[in-house]
Amino acid sequence: MNHVLSALAKHASWLPETLIRAVFSFAADAAWLLHIAGVRQLERNLRQVLQHRDGQVDRRTLRRSSRKAMHSYFMYFAEALTVGARSEQELLARIRGEGEGFASIQELCVESSAPIAMGHQGNWDYAGFWANTAIAPVTTVAERLKNEELLKVFVSIREELGMTILLTGEHGLIGQLEERLDEAHVIVPLLADRDLSRHGVFVNAFGSLMRVARGPATIALETGRPLYVFNMHREALDAAGRRVAGIKHGYVCTISGPIDPHPYEDMPKEEAITALSQAWVDIWSAKIEDHPEDWHMLQPVFIEDLDLARMHGVPENIDSISRTSAGPSGRM
Incomplete structure (x- = not known):
C-alpha cells in the first residue's frame, strides 16, 4: 500500500481526479x-x-456520522497525494478563510509571527498552501513515519506547497520553532490534539479528558506570541466555485483567537502550560462539535480508551480520576 500511495503521488497527473476520488x-x-x-x-x-x-446519540446517527467521517478522511488522502497535479487557481478556489481571528492574524503577521494550535481535521496540506498565500509562510512539524519512502513523499508534497517542514524527534525542535517565530511574517501551525507521551498535557474536552501536545502553549508562553486556534471543515461549493475548483466540495479554514499568553506568565510553568492548553482546546472543541465528521481521529484519545498503567508521566490526580471511573473491577 505504501508503494501504491507513493506511486500515486509521483504520477498524479496521469489519472483523472474523478477516478482517484471514486x-x-x-x-x-x-x-x-x-x-x-x-x-x-x-x-x-x-x-x-x-x-x-446533543446529550445522547443513537446507533443509526453514529453510523451515519462515521461514514461521513471516513469519506472525509479518505478524501484527504486522495487530495494530498494528487495535489501536485492541481493548479494554483484550482487550489485557491477550493479553500477560503473565516473566523474572528482571521483578520487579526493577517494584520499581525505583516511584521510579526504567530503559533497556531490545530487538530486532525479537513486537509492540512491544502490548509498549509492556503495559509502561505492568505496569511504568511508556514513552518510546521511532520510526524516521522516508519516508512521512509512515504515520509519523503509527504514531506516533498508539503515543501512543494511552500511549507518548511521539520520532523518529530529532531534535536532542539521547540527551539527551532521559536527561532522561526523570531522572524517577521511567519506562522507555526502545530497538530496538537493527541499526544500520549510523557510530555502530553491532560485537558477537559467533550465531557471527558484527553492528552494534547504541549507545543502550542509552550511556544506561546516562551515567545510571548499570541496563540491562535485553527479548525477546518468541508463545504459544498457554489456553481461558480465548482467550475474553477473542478470538484463539488471545498474547505473552510476558521481562525479563532488570539489567546494572550501574558496572563498565564505568573503561574508555575506546568500550571501555565496546562491552563493555556485548556484555553485553546475549549475554543477548538466547540468548533469540532459544529463539524465532527471532519475530525479524523481514528486512534484512542479519550481517557476512557487509554491504558494509563502503560503511559508515562500521568499526574496523580488524573490517575485517581481514571481509577475512580474504572470502579472495583479496575476496568473503565
Whole structure:
C-alpha cells in the first residue's frame, strides 16, 4: 500500500481526479462496512463528541456520522497525494478563510509571527498552501513515519506547497520553532490534539479528558506570541466555485483567537502550560462539535480508551480520576 500511495503521488497527473476520488470513496465505504478497528475507534470518539453536544446519540446517527467521517478522511488522502497535479487557481478556489481571528492574524503577521494550535481535521496540506498565500509562510512539524519512502513523499508534497517542514524527534525542535517565530511574517501551525507521551498535557474536552501536545502553549508562553486556534471543515461549493475548483466540495479554514499568553506568565510553568492548553482546546472543541465528521481521529484519545498503567508521566490526580471511573473491577 505504501508503494501504491507513493506511486500515486509521483504520477498524479496521469489519472483523472474523478477516478482517484471514486477509488478512495469506494475504499472509505469498504472500510466503513467492514467496521474495521479504526472505524470502531472513530465511532467511540464521535460518540463522545455527539453525546456532549446533543446529550445522547443513537446507533443509526453514529453510523451515519462515521461514514461521513471516513469519506472525509479518505478524501484527504486522495487530495494530498494528487495535489501536485492541481493548479494554483484550482487550489485557491477550493479553500477560503473565516473566523474572528482571521483578520487579526493577517494584520499581525505583516511584521510579526504567530503559533497556531490545530487538530486532525479537513486537509492540512491544502490548509498549509492556503495559509502561505492568505496569511504568511508556514513552518510546521511532520510526524516521522516508519516508512521512509512515504515520509519523503509527504514531506516533498508539503515543501512543494511552500511549507518548511521539520520532523518529530529532531534535536532542539521547540527551539527551532521559536527561532522561526523570531522572524517577521511567519506562522507555526502545530497538530496538537493527541499526544500520549510523557510530555502530553491532560485537558477537559467533550465531557471527558484527553492528552494534547504541549507545543502550542509552550511556544506561546516562551515567545510571548499570541496563540491562535485553527479548525477546518468541508463545504459544498457554489456553481461558480465548482467550475474553477473542478470538484463539488471545498474547505473552510476558521481562525479563532488570539489567546494572550501574558496572563498565564505568573503561574508555575506546568500550571501555565496546562491552563493555556485548556484555553485553546475549549475554543477548538466547540468548533469540532459544529463539524465532527471532519475530525479524523481514528486512534484512542479519550481517557476512557487509554491504558494509563502503560503511559508515562500521568499526574496523580488524573490517575485517581481514571481509577475512580474504572470502579472495583479496575476496568473503565
